[in-house]
Structures are given as C-alpha cells and as structure tokens.
Amino acid sequence: MSQLQAVKLIAFDLDGTLVDSAPDLALAINAMLLDLGREQFPEQTIRHWVGNGAEVLIKRALSGSSAISSDIEESLYLQAKDLFVQHYSEKLCVASKLYDGVAESLEQLSKLNVPMTIVTNKPGVFTQPLLEALNLAQYFDVVLSGDSLPRKKPDPLPLQHLVERCEVEMADLLMVGDSKNDIQAAKAAGCRSLGLTYGYNYGEDIALSGPDFVADSLVSLLELIKGSVTA
Numbered sequence: 001m002s003q004l005q006a007v008k009l010i011a012f013d014l015d016g017t018l019v020d021s022a023p024d025l026a027l028a029i030n031a032m033l034l035d036l037g038r039e040q041f042p043e044q045t046i047r048h049w050v051g052n053g054a055e056v057l058i059k060r061a062l063s064g065s066s067a068i069s070s071d072i073e074e075s076l077y078l079q080a081k082d083l084f085v086q087h088y089s090e091k092l093c094v095a096s097k098l099y100d101g102v103a104e105s106l107e108q109l110s111k112l113n114v115p116m117t118i119v120t121n122k123p124g125v126f127t128q129p130l131l132e133a134l135n136l137a138q139y140f141d142v143v144l145s146g147d148s149l150p151r152k153k154p155d156p157l158p159l160q161h162l163v164e165r166c167e168v169e170m171a172d173l174l175m176v177g178d179s180k181n182d183i184q185a186a187k188a189a190g191c192r193s194l195g196l197t198y199g200y201n202y203g204e205d206i207a208l209s210g211p212d213f214v215a216d217s218l219v220s221l222l223e224l225i226k227g228s229v230t231a
C-alpha cells in the first residue's frame with residue numbers, strides 16, 4: 001500500500017469494520033421473525049443484508065431478499081421494528097466482537113494525534129451502547145449514526161457535516177470502511193477512502209468499489225497513517 005498525504009481526521013465505519021456485529025444482528029432479526037411467525041434465515045444470509053441501517057435490514061428480512069419488496073405494509077414494518085429494537089437492545093453485544101487488530105490499532109492510532117470519529121448507518125440508539133460495551137467509546141471525538149442527519153451513507157452529507165464540525169478540509173479526511181456505501185460516500189464528498197476486505201459489503205469484493213486503498217486489517221491503516229503523519 002502506498003503512502004498518503006497527511007491525514008488530519010479519520011472517519012471509521014462501525015459494523016463490518018471495527019465490529020463483527022452480524023451474529024447479534026442476525027439473532028435479533030430471527031427473534032423478530034419468530035415473533036411474527038415468519039421464516040427465519042441463516043446468519044450468513046442476514047450478514048449480507050447489513051449496510052443500509054436498521055430500517056432496510058428489517059425490510060430485507062421481511063422480504064426475505066436483499067431487494068426490498070414494495071408491498072411491505074407500514075403497520076407490519078412498524079410492528080417488526082418495535083420487536084427488532086427490543087430484541088437487539090436486550091442482546092446488543094453478546095456474540096459481537098472486535099475484528100483482529102482493531103483494539104491494538106485504535107490504541108496506537110490514539111497516540112498519533114489524528115482525531116478519530118465514527119460515521120455509521122447504525123441507528124443512534126445502538127451505536128453508543130455498542131461502543132461502550134466494546135470499550136471503544138473513549139477513542140472517538142464525534143459519533144454520527146444513521147439517524148443523526150437527514151441522509152446517511154452513501155450520501156456524502158455525514159462526511160460533509162463531519163469536516164465542518166471538526167474544522168478540517170475534505171482532502172484531510174480518510175473514510176475507513178467495509179462497504180460500498182462508505183466508498184461511495186467518500187467519493188461523493190471528495191475525500192479519500194480505505195476499504196477493508198473482511199467486512200460485509202453484500203458479499204462483494206470491496207476493491208470493485210474503487211477505494212483509494214485496500215487493506216486486510218486495521219494494522220495496515222496504522223502503518224499508513226504513521227507514514228502520513230511522520231512524512
């Protein structure tokens with residue numbers, strides 16, 4: 001991986017990037033489906049439905065497909081959402097865990113004086129409790145969730161909001177994520193991006209989305225940022 005110009009702010013995606021949250025998301029989705037008397041799905045299937053926030057995940061589960069059926073009734077969706085929120089809140093961090101290299105890399109990165117932030121599509125009601133359960137909350141100066149702003153990734157709005165709030169230029173920001181939504185948001189906003197290969201991304205190769213950098217581990221990010229800070 002080549003070096004990059006100074007990075008003054010890092011935006012991390014959460015699900016599929018820092019945390020493998022799919023096991024608990026799948027348990028909550030299946031508990032919701034069971035309550036509704038509907039067909040349940042393997043974790044491996046549900047894993048590929050994660051990426052556009054809870055509303056889309058619930059609708060995919062109700063459709064049984066990554067393509068959302070347009071005939072999901074609003075009353076069914078609202079009932080499903082209440083059940084999902086209840087189940088996922090109760091068991092938010094039972095089987096979820098940090099990916100290899102995340103804890104060490106965040107600790108090392110925190111010593112480099114480059115502010116770190118979270119830009120996730122996960123609803124805010126889950127984001128902060130999950131960060132706290134995994135002992136990560138202290139690393140992040142700003143946390144933007146999927147419902148913090150009117151639009152979420154792949155829209156550039158969260159990244160535009162972030163650079164204004166942190167008073168840096170868009171060119172100073174690096175978005176780090178596992179999903180095409182992260183890379184598309186970065187491209188639309190005009191910042192650089194690093195795609196991680198181990199996440200969800202609907203089962204697709206992240207390199208196909210054309211991030212500026214591709215890495216197999218956050219340890220590579222640490223090396224890259226060290227190079228940019230000391231260059």
Ligand SMILES: O=C(O)COP(=O)(O)O
Nearest residue numbers: 014015051052053120121
């Ligand atoms: O919860 C989701 O659907 C995706 O969350 P992420 O943006 O942190 O990957």
Ligand SMILES: [Mg+2]
Nearest residue numbers: 013015016179
């Ligand atoms: Mg993600």
